[in-house]
Amino acid sequence: MSNGPSPVTFTYLTQTIEGFEGEPVAAALRRAGILELGRSGIDNSSRGAFCFMGSCQECRIRINGTVAYACKAPVFSNMTITPYAQS
Amino acid sequence: MTVALHEKPAVYDAVIVGAGVMGATTALFLARAGLNVAMIDRQDMFRAASGVNAGTLTLHMTRAQLIPHAIRGREMWLNSAEWLGEDVGALATPGLSMAFTEAEEDLLRQRARVRQEMGAPIEIVSPERAISIEPGINPGLRAAAYCALDGHIPTYRVGGAYARALKQAGVTLIENAAVETIASSGGQGYEIRLANRNQAVHAHRVVLSTGAWLEKMLGWFGHDIPIRCLINQLVVTETLSPVMNSVLSIANGLLSLKQFANGSVLIGGGWQGEGNIRDGGTRVIPENLQGNVRLAQHVVPQLNTAQILRVWLGLESETPDAMPLIGPLTHDDNAFVVGCVHSGFTSGPYMGRLLAERILGADPDLTAFDPYRFSSSPATGSQP
Amino acid sequence: MPSPDFSPVTVIGGGIAGSTAAIALSRHGLPVTLIDEQSEAGGQIFRAPSPYARQTVPPNHEFSGGDTLRGKLAASDVTVRLGTRVWGLSPSLTLDLIGSDGMSQLPPSTVVVANGATERFFPFPGWTTPRITGLAGASILMRNGGTLPGQTVVVAGSGPLLFSVAHQVLELGGKVAAIVDAGSRTDWFRLGAMLALDPSRMAQALSWMGQLRKAGIPIHHRSFLSSAQETESGLLLTVSEMDHPQRRHLYAAETAACGYGLKPSTLITRSAGVQHHHDALGGYLEPVTDVAGRTSRPDLYVTGDAAGIRGMAVARLRGLVTAHALAQDRGLISSATYESLTRTPRRQLRRLDAVSRRMLPLMNAGRELAASVHDDTIVCRCERVTAATLRSAIHSGAKDLNQLKAWTRCGMGPCQGRMCEDSARNLVTGTCKNTPEDAGSFTARMPFFPLPLTSVTGTFDYSDIPLPKAAPL
Numbered sequence: 037m038s039n040g041p042s043p044v045t046f047t048y049l050t051q052t053i054e055g056f057e058g059e060p061v062a063a064a065l066r067r068a069g070i071l072e073l074g075r076s077g078i079d080n081s082s083r084g085a086f087c088f089m090g091s092c093q094e095c096r097i098r099i100n101g102t103v104a105y106a107c108k109a110p111v112f113s114n115m116t117i118t119p120y121a122q123s
Numbered sequence: 124m125t126v127a128l129h130e131k132p133a134v135y136d137a138v139i140v141g142a143g144v145m146g147a148t149t150a151l152f153l154a155r156a157g158l159n160v161a162m163i164d165r166q167d168m169f170r171a172a173s174g175v176n177a178g179t180l181t182l183h184m185t186r187a188q189l190i191p192h193a194i195r196g197r198e199m200w201l202n203s204a205e206w207l208g209e210d211v212g213a214l215a216t217p218g219l220s221m222a223f224t225e226a227e228e229d230l231l232r233q234r235a236r237v238r239q240e241m242g243a244p245i246e247i248v249s250p251e252r253a254i255s256i257e258p259g260i261n262p263g264l265r266a267a268a269y270c271a272l273d274g275h276i277p278t279y280r281v282g283g284a285y286a287r288a289l290k291q292a293g294v295t296l297i298e299n300a301a302v303e304t305i306a307s308s309g310g311q312g313y314e315i316r317l318a319n320r321n322q323a324v325h326a327h328r329v330v331l332s333t334g335a336w337l338e339k340m341l342g343w344f345g346h347d348i349p350i351r352c353l354i355n356q357l358v359v360t361e362t363l364s365p366v367m368n369s370v371l372s373i374a375n376g377l378l379s380l381k382q383f384a385n386g387s388v389l390i391g392g393g394w395q396g397e398g399n400i401r402d403g404g405t406r407v408i409p410e411n412l413q414g415n416v417r418l419a420q421h422v423v424p425q426l427n428t429a430q431i432l433r434v435w436l437g438l439e440s441e442t443p444d445a446m447p448l449i450g451p452l453t454h455d456d457n458a459f460v461v462g463c464v465h466s467g468f469t470s471g472p473y474m475g476r477l478l479a480e481r482i483l484g485a486d487p488d489l490t491a492f493d494p495y496r497f498s499s500s501p502a503t504g505s506q507p
Numbered sequence: 508m509p510s511p512d513f514s515p516v517t518v519i520g521g522g523i524a525g526s527t528a529a530i531a532l533s534r535h536g537l538p539v540t541l542i543d544e545q546s547e548a549g550g551q552i553f554r555a556p557s558p559y560a561r562q563t564v565p566p567n568h569e570f571s572g573g574d575t576l577r578g579k580l581a582a583s584d585v586t587v588r589l590g591t592r593v594w595g596l597s598p599s600l601t602l603d604l605i606g607s608d609g610m611s612q613l614p615p616s617t618v619v620v621a622n623g624a625t626e627r628f629f630p631f632p633g634w635t636t637p638r639i640t641g642l643a644g645a646s647i648l649m650r651n652g653g654t655l656p657g658q659t660v661v662v663a664g665s666g667p668l669l670f671s672v673a674h675q676v677l678e679l680g681g682k683v684a685a686i687v688d689a690g691s692r693t694d695w696f697r698l699g700a701m702l703a704l705d706p707s708r709m710a711q712a713l714s715w716m717g718q719l720r721k722a723g724i725p726i727h728h729r730s731f732l733s734s735a736q737e738t739e740s741g742l743l744l745t746v747s748e749m750d751h752p753q754r755r756h757l758y759a760a761e762t763a764a765c766g767y768g769l770k771p772s773t774l775i776t777r778s779a780g781v782q783h784h785h786d787a788l789g790g791y792l793e794p795v796t797d798v799a800g801r802t803s804r805p806d807l808y809v810t811g812d813a814a815g816i817r818g819m820a821v822a823r824l825r826g827l828v829t830a831h832a833l834a835q836d837r838g839l840i841s842s843a844t845y846e847s848l849t850r851t852p853r854r855q856l857r858r859l860d861a862v863s864r865r866m867l868p869l870m871n872a873g874r875e876l877a878a879s880v881h882d883d884t885i886v887c888r889c890e891r892v893t894a895a896t897l898r899s900a901i902h903s904g905a906k907d908l909n910q911l912k913a914w915t916r917c918g919m920g921p922c923q924g925r926m927c928e929d930s931a932r933n934l935v936t937g938t939c940k941n942t943p944e945d946a947g948s949f950t951a952r953m954p955f956f957p958l959p960l961t962s963v964t965g966t967f968d969y970s971d972i973p974l975p976k977a978a979p980l
């Protein structure tokens with residue numbers, strides 16, 4: 037591989053996370069030890085990426101305010117990630 | 124009550140055809156009065172209008188003439204533990220109907236006046252007052268009609284509650300069996316034939332409560348009443364933090380908006396999809412989805428953070444004069460109908476109880492609902 | 508031969524089957540649009556690795572296969588719309604799409620559904636914690652994301668994916684605390700004898716199984732993850748034996764991956780109203796298709812795993828055969844040409860199909876688990892519906908999945924029942940006498956996944972809203 041992955045940083049809530057451009061957000065967060073991506077709107081229990089295929093809907097987060105799937109949305113430099121808050 | 128009959132009688136005292144809120148309530152009160160009752164549905168019970176409706180208990184959208192009935196029905200829902208045996212979670216809230224243009228304000232005032240006359244405690248309030256009642260609404264409104272008697276019910280809890288109550292009352296439930304013919308069996312009541320079953324069901328009396336499917340069956344009893352089938356659209360969002368407390372609508376009645384206890388917001392109002400009584404709802408019309416949701420977002424701007432979870436279509440029935448059909452279909456008082464009630468979920472328990480009372484010999488005033496109004500010979504009060 | 512019909516074809520899903528079909532269809536001269544929700548074609552198996560994964564994961568057959576496929580697609584005349592999802596469709600097959608460019612519609616066309624599979628899950632206490640992922644999910648995270656689900660992982664569920672996931676964990680330098688398989692050892696051996704016929708991944712799974720055993724990793728057959736408890740550093744996992752429920756084994760691990768085989772993704776085919784049937788061997792619903800993927804609708808074909816789980820080799824062959832059959836149905840090739848073009852693939856298909864069908868019971872080895880799940884266990888993750896709630900609704904008369912959904916909200920949440928439908932069905936069939944056919948499946952409703960409300964409303968003015976005529980007073 038001529039040029040390897042480019043390291044970037046982004047923000048999760050108030051934390052600075054190191055990741056690589058183009059990798060799924062959930063992967064970068066997981067290496068940073070962040071597994072909980074949100075809470076159930078029904079019982080407030082902790083939830084994270086489960087299916088990694090866009091089925092379970094439990095990995096949803098907000099990237100710069102817009103709802104996205106952490107299991108597939110790619111990391112880019114300086115993005116700001118917040119939970120997809122349900123009620 | 125412990126009259127549960129475990130042996131199926133050869134001839135039921137009454138067979139209810141159509142297991143929605145109208146038929147099931149009629150069945151329940153007949154069985155509690157000691158009759159042997161069976162209830163038949165072409166699919167599982169409470170899967171048509173009574174299982175998919177918006178659960179608004181509102182006087183803003185009910186036909187003005189039905190307001191007294193809606194008030195009684197609403198009370199029954201709020202006290203469901205008393206007569207149904209379970210609290211189904213109905214919630215009393217205020218209701219606000221809003222006007223955003225001059226024309227809408229005129230309409231709002233005119234409609235509020237008629238409804239007030241029919242007994243709905245509706246008053247016109249200023250935008251400031253409306254906002255103090257419901258802070259989340261669009262401050263651009265011109266006026267609102269406020270009604271203290273409004274509310275909603277989580278529709279999904281109703282079917283199971285009826286199933287348990289009916290079982291306890293001893294009603295025999297026959298599901299997934301469409302009624303194909305009803306023939307009078309020589310003075311011995313009726314023979315009811317079902318799809319996919321060899322065995323016919325026999326009954327002294329029948330009650331038709333098949334909602335959007337009534338037209339053909341009414342014809343079997345000599346009533347040619349065209350039943351219009353509305354294909355109502357509903358939209359529900361994912362749960363979100365509280366954005367409203369009351370039931371919201373607009374002057375022309377084409378929006379119903381509320382947030383349930385779990386945080387999800389239900390958007391309805393009678394926008395139409397495509398469908399028919401054979402296939403059910405077949406297609407959400409994109410423009411109507413967009414229009415309905417835009418209207419909701421206009422009324423409660425904070426909905427812009429919501430996610431649309433599901434859209435569905437439900438079939439509602441309407442007579443040519445948009446008034447219900449409740450009462451006898453034959454002069455010998457052995458066949459009855461209950462259905463086509465506007466905002467019928469609200470008044471359903473009351474309407475079903477009224478018909479049960481009529482069948483059991485009481486004489487409630489059903490004149491306005493008489494099916495014979497569409498033909499020449501009135502039946503009300505007639506005896507064989 | 509009918510006169511040639513060159514009207515457009517839309518392929519939903521850019522995995523092996525869909526991409527192969529799309530390329531072949533465009534070679535027949537048809538205007539083809541391929542839609543896929545991912546940012547690159549390849550599907551689940553040939554999913555494009557992230558730049559990070561290209562560096563951390565050793566080169567493998569899936570990477571190179573995927574690159575080749577993407578190359579062929581790029582060189583073809585297929586119009587590829589990536590990052591685009593189908594969220595609804597009309598009876599005439601207008602497709603409602605959402606993508607980075609917002610909402611759009613595709614006018615009615617012949618549709619080839621190649622949207623693959625979804626993983627099947629059975630619930631256990633604790634399965635909603637973020638420390639637990641699906642088994643296929645863990646594989647995607649490792650292959651596509653080059654990232655371990657955790658430093659130590661318990662790998663549980665059923666089917667060949669168990670061993671490939673365990674292998675991937677080791678490959679990335681992680682530890683496998685245990686492998687928990689609902690299938691029996693004899694099932695695997697019986698299969699092993701037959702796999703001489705199949706050069707593909709199944710054989711590989713068996714060889715990995717041997718390697719993993721040699722590496723001293725405990726493998727429990729006829730066993731399942733019966734609970735997961737969070738601890739300070741991770742999970743305490745209980746493994747129970749299916750035939751001796753009192754025999755338990757405890758493992759500590761940072762995470763666990765658990766999944767019980769795949770099932771065809773049927774939301775689209777169900778909402779298009781094509782005929783489906785319950786495949787008893789696979790334990791899932793699948794569209795009724797002929798060998799070429801024709802369905803009960805002449806304008807809709809299904810190919811690849813969406814027509815029944817058979818794996819990648821079959822997916823490619825099915826994609827080819829479907830494309831040629833469609834070309835024949837359109838009058839673009841004669842039946843003789845169809846015969847000669849598909850003779851070899853159809854022969855291969857017949858052989859591989861038989862082999863891969865034998866895998867289905869292994870994937871479905873956990874089928875008895877949902878019915879016996881403890882009352883307190885959450886079955887529907889989205890709406891938090893427990894087994895007790897479902898059982899009580901079934902006792903009240905909800906013996907069909909839609910009635911069960913209507914009365915309990917099971918399957919009403921954001922995932923639209925994708926996570927819980929199999930468990931709900933197995934609970935019904937395990938609690939009352941209903942067969943899977945009687946129990947049915949959840950009615951598919953649009954949108955197929957949640958949509959931001961503003962993507963539907965856009966920017967608008969009150970006067971833009973086409974208010975219908977007022978309701979009667």
Ligand SMILES: Cc1cc2nc3c(=O)[nH]c(=O)nc-3n(C[C@H](O)[C@H](O)[C@H](O)COP(=O)(O)OP(=O)(O)OC[C@H]3O[C@@H](n4cnc5c(N)ncnc54)[C@H](O)[C@@H]3O)c2cc1C
Nearest residue numbers: 141143145165171173176177179302334437466467468469
């Ligand atoms: C989308 C929607 C939203 C609504 N929102 C509200 C609201 O917010 N508030 C309100 O008050 N009202 C609302 N309504 C109206 C209300 O739901 C209905 O008025 C009420 O439920 C009608 O009850 P029913 O028993 O007459 O009909 P249904 O509930 O439709 O019952 C008729 C039954 O007959 C059965 N049947 C049909 N043919 C046969 C046959 N051949 N053999 C046997 N059985 C047969 C059907 O399967 C069905 O179960 C709404 C309606 C819809 C569709």
Ligand code: FES
Nearest residue numbers: 086088090093107
């Ligand atoms: S992890 Fe399930 S949708 Fe992303």
